[in-house]
Amino acid sequence: MTVVTPFYDKKNQCLSCKHSYSTTRIRSRFVKLAGYDSDFCPLYQSDEVNPLLYNVSVCPQCGFSYTDDFTAYIPPVLKSELEKKISLHWQPQDYGKIRSYEDAVNTYKLAAYCALIKKEKKVTTAGLYLRTAWLYRKIDDKEQERRFINLAAHEYIDAYVTDGASGSMMSETKLLYIIAELLRRQDKIEEAAAYLSKVISKQHLSNEPKIIEMARERWYEIREMHKEMKTM
Structure with a gap:
């Protein structure tokens, strides 16, 4: 009899270099939500079965990191920037397996950097900063949590002032x-x-x-x- 675990491998193709790879995701039926903090941080019953840890896909070949909130198209000039600022310095590593909280923090920082280079919407970048703050809260690093809350607040304010709600996914x-x-x-x-x-x-x-x-x-x-x- 096959035992179904909370984790499964999802096939991905890198938006930047087109390399095919797999990354871990969590089956929704195993996710047990206990509530939310006042800044919408989800509180899960299990520290390990936490979808926040696996939101970011990281290409093991070129380092491009993104979430489902990113737009799929990368203009050639920005692809060149990604290669120059990320891929040329990338030491091949695999974030596609079971992640620790430290691993997850690293993936969000990578995704935020990619979002800035790729010129994603400010609310997308803000969301990455906010989720990084949530992960730091989980491991009780108050200084870094506050730092990323500050970064998220600035991005959300810029999004509201620049685009208003019409330019937001919120x-x-x-x-x-x-x-x-x-x-x-x-x-x-x-x-x-x-x-x-x-x-x-x-x-x-x-x-x-x-x-x-x-x-x-x-x-x-x-x-x-x-x-x-x-x-x-």
Whole structure:
């Protein structure tokens, strides 16, 4: 009798060099979600059966790293840049097997660098930074978690200012909320409150009541914090 494990091999073809390779993925039926943090970080029941570890595909031949959020087409001039900045310096290595949290962090950093070179949407790069922060949170590296939360916040703000919600894969409600929450986690309370007020003021245009509720909860927390500071 064949024993089905949570892991399987997915066939990939590198978007850059066209090399064929396989990479590990997790069967969805084995994924047990326990909840979410206030910045949407998924909390899984198992540390090992965690899809976050396997989101990034890394070509073992050229080093090009990407997620399903990347666009498939790479213009020739950008392909040349990828070769110059990544492939020429790449030491062949295989991230296609079972990954540790350190391995996963490395794959996200590679993907973020590729996203910048390839000129992916800012929300795509922001998402890579945010997921890197989540992985650092999981291994309790607060300094690096804060660093990548800061990088993610800057990219999300640039995305909102430059393209607005129309240029994002997120709704305006979710984009404004995540900016506010990442600012709050950096103790930039006034800036966070300003973005939360945008979420709440636009609630009549939103069909995401859960995010509106989360925004109200964060707003309440900030208000209570201000009250405590005044009484100190």
